[in-house]
Amino acid sequence: MANGIMEQTIPYTDLTVSTLLFAIIVLVAGFVIVKFLVSMFRSGIKSTKLPELVVEFLTRFLSILLYIMVVFAFLGTLGFDINGFVIGLSAVVGLVLGFGLQDTLTNLAAGVWIAALRPIDMGEYVKVNGESGTVKAVGIMATELLTPDNQYITIPNKLIWGSPVINSTRMPTRRVSVDVGIGYSSDLEKAIRVAIELMKGHSLVLTEPEPAVVTTELADSSVNLQLRAWTNTGDFWTVKNELTAGIFEAYRKEGIEIPFPQLSVHLEKN
Template sequence: MNEVNFNLLVHYVSTFGIKLLVGLVILVVGMRLSTFLSNRLVAMLNRKEGLDEMLVHFFGSLARYSIIAVTVITVLNQIGVQTASLLAVLASAGLAIGLALQGTLSNIASGVMLIFFRPFRTGQYIEVAGKAGTVKNVSLFTTELATPDNVQIILPNSEVWSGSIVNYSYHETRRVDFLLGISYSDNIDKAFSVINGVIGGDKRIHAEPAPQVVVSELANSSVNITVRVWVVSGDYWGVKFDLTKQFKEALDANGLSIPFPQQDVHLIRSA
């Protein structure tokens, strides 16, 4: 290799090396900047009253990925890749890319729809795609839930949006149902009085709509009484657990039995 070729090689290596080094610096700075600005945006939006937390985190995620995309394009330009030509190639191969990324694009589109229509908010208890939990976050790609025993569930946005959504926290009030059984020999009116006494002693139960206490079924072993009361959604499980215990204790204290399943067997002697 003659001296001229060697000098050219050194020139190209040093020039590309400098571009590569600058590109790496831009990449590192851009990645750090994306995290910093995303966190700053979230903090700023959190200071605004009335802005839903789910919306805040979505915008934070959107800002982060946007900065990362700009950073990658800048790095490619820096090391000499013609991004205009690259974009033209990608555009011409759009169908293949779309098919390859349809799952990812579907998650992004579903995330946008979830934010736009807002069928649920952060902190609400929902059931989607066969999973139930409290909504923690909605990002560009996924929805995060936490089960009552604090297990994390991460679902693709496309699964959340494409299926039915059951929102247990959407309305301010919920109805709590109880099914109580008494013996056929017990006095029904007395049972009603005892049950209404328990209901009246709990201030969490709403007067309107009025509580219902009705005989709903004459079952094989018991007279079944259905009790329906309305409470604030946040009190649902507390009332459910407390009144189940109180109904049992009150019925026992007043001599009203809750029968076990039973059958009467008649023996007939033949002559």
Template structure:
């Protein structure tokens, strides 16, 4: 009986010592690991911020931070003798389930990362994307906020933005203003062109180079249509467009150049008696 007691005591002491040793090592792994994870996450976030947008850098740093913490916890549990294979399988299955449930959100996130990395537009640009148009107010991870000309804020999912054509009206420093003016067939085209050039020449916002284009584009049913295409700085686009439309009408009236209404000539044949 004494021998059995001695064996049990020796067994307990040996494994108690081993368990205590493993417990101490697990605590060391946990404490040191978490300290290292914090430092590594900070270094990675600073590195990301030098290459990526601040929002993307912070988000990726948080993901890596969580992933490293999970790795440290698994290492500590493994040191205690816990079977981590099944634990990893559970984490994997849970991650797959979450990924399938949030596939649309993950798609928007991936599109947001691409927007912030490739920069097809920036905050303050006027763009047409995702089925809407407006001034970019904020580029978030999952959605882009646009402010429309009538002062509405529209939240557009980044997936919709990246899956459609993006037209950025603010990237280039200059834009061409496209206008069409119709005059009557009786009008002197040389005089009409002189008047148009004179109106454009008085507007200091119209650029000298490239020179404005004024040309006959169509002999329509009721009018002779001329295309008028001056170049302006991008911020002046709408101002020049609206002011030129008004100035042309006033000047045409002063010069006696008529802008015809749609009309149709009808011919009646007399029936023979």
């Protein structure tokens, strides 16, 4: 009875129940095997100490190839002419490219160059093509960024490769800049001295290069200064926040005015 059911033909097709079940088994087993092989590949390639970005790119590339092979095996089990299917797919790809839609190949090539030359790397904070975020992955077609407020951004690889990239975390140290204005009646030398002492007294500010204060502008209502201190890249935002709050408290304690824009309006009686 069971054999009879297995050999029954599915309506509107030439497939038997046994053929369909076997094809499904091939598909499921293929997906499981692909995950296993990709996991082994990732572990093995990590032992070569290649950059994480390259590991991620190669792993994704291999995964896509293996999944395509599984789909072809599934179709072949169902009795489809795989050779004819491949030829037909090639013709479609050629037609697409003939209409000028080369973005897929362009993104693929750009992804290879990004993985090889690494203008960006996993975990780095970058700004590219007007978007900023931490690099999560460079895929076959697109690069993935995560913003500080947890927004996920996908940018086509060709835009990454064809645009200037500002990498904020590649170098081991960075310069922190804090702008502050003082009143024209304030003692400029004292203001600079207080700012220097504040920076030198901060435990995360490096001694080399030495902290500095420069006068950046003689504005309408203030003399604008800029505190410049070097720190380790990982401490950048901590130092910036603490110096910003610290200079406000230090100037208030020392009686140094931090002015705000004021508008004087004179009324004349006719």
